[in-house]
Structure formats: structure tokens, C-alpha cells
Amino acid sequence: MSRNFPLAGLLRVRAMAEDTAAAELASARREERIARDRATRTAEMLGSTRPPGEADIAAWQAAVAARVALSSLLTEDLSAVEDAEQHVGRRQAEWTAARVRTRAVDRLRERHEEEVRVTEEHAEQVALDEVAARSAAPTTPGEDA
Numbered sequence: 529m530s531r532n533f534p535l536a537g538l539l540r541v542r543a544m545a546e547d548t549a550a551a552e553l554a555s556a557r558r559e560e561r562i563a564r565d566r567a568t569r570t571a572e573m574l575g576s577t578r579p580p581g582e583a584d585i586a587a588w589q590a591a592v593a594a595r596v597a598l599s600s601l602l603t604e605d606l607s608a609v610e611d612a613e614q615h616v617g618r619r620q621a622e623w624t625a626a627r628v629r630t631r632a633v634d635r636l637r638e639r640h641e642e643e644v645r646v647t648e649e650h651a652e653q654v655a656l657d658e659v660a661a662r663s664a665a666p667t668t669p670g671e672d673a
Contacts, residue, residue: 535633549623570598574598577595
């Protein structure tokens with residue numbers, strides 16, 4: 529294109545901000561997946577614990593304490609999953625906003641490129657018409673070409 533897009537710098541900055549927001553969203557999703565996996569493992573451990581068959585009171589108390597601890601840990605893990613989901617939601621909103629800002633400038637760039645293309649095609653057509661008009665003009669006798 530013969531004319532540069534005047535907002536090219538802004539478009540680059542917005543694209544970088546969008547890339548950063550996308551990376552932060554990916555990181556938040558990864559953390560959410562880790563928290564969800566941890567909660568799943570804790571729930572499986574809690575579900576697989578059984579009270580001792582024939583045991584003394586100390587073994588029974590230890591088994592109950594283990595279940596209580598796992599139950600408490602599961603509550604913490606579920607809270608971490610909820611926090612991670614909220615974090616993903618915030619990062620998703622930030623990425624969406626960054627994408628909208630980038631896309632707005634990108635549409636302006638596309639419009640600019642289209643205008644430049646139309647202008648160049650028009651100038652080319654005018655030049656071709658002028659050449660065609662000169663070659664079609666009748667020459668008068670005695671006129672050197």
C-alpha cells in the first residue's frame with residue numbers, strides 16, 4: 529500500500545495487550561484445572577476410606593479423624609476451585625475486552641486498506657484512460673509524432 533495506516537502503532541499495542549490477556553487466561557484455566565483435579569482426588573480419597581473392622585478405640589478414632597481431615601481438605605479444595613473459576617471469569621472478561629479493542633482498530637485498518645486500494649485502482653484507471661485517449665487521438669498531417 530502506498531499510504532501507511534496511521535494507527536498501526538496503536539494496533540500493535542492493542543494486539544500485544546490481547547496476547548497478554550490470552551496468556552493470562554490460559555494460565556488461569558490451567559490453575560483451575562489443577563484445583564479441580566486436586567478436589568477430585570481428595571473426594572476420591574474421602575470416598576475410599578472405610579472405618580476399621582475390628583480395631584481398638586484408638587484405631588477407630590484415628591479413622592474418624594482421618595475422615596474429618598479429608599472432609600475439611602475437600603471443603604478447602606472446593607473453595608479453591610470456586611476461586612479459580614471466578615479468576616477464569618475475570619480473565620475471560622479481560623481477554624474479551626482486549627479482543628474487542630483490538631478488533632475495532634483492526635476494522636479501521638481494513639477500511640483504510642480498502643480505501644487505499646480503491647484510490648490506487650482509480651489512479652491507475654485514470655492513467656490508462658489518458659494513455660488510451662492519447663493513442664486514439666487523430667494526428668494531423670504535418671505533425672511529427
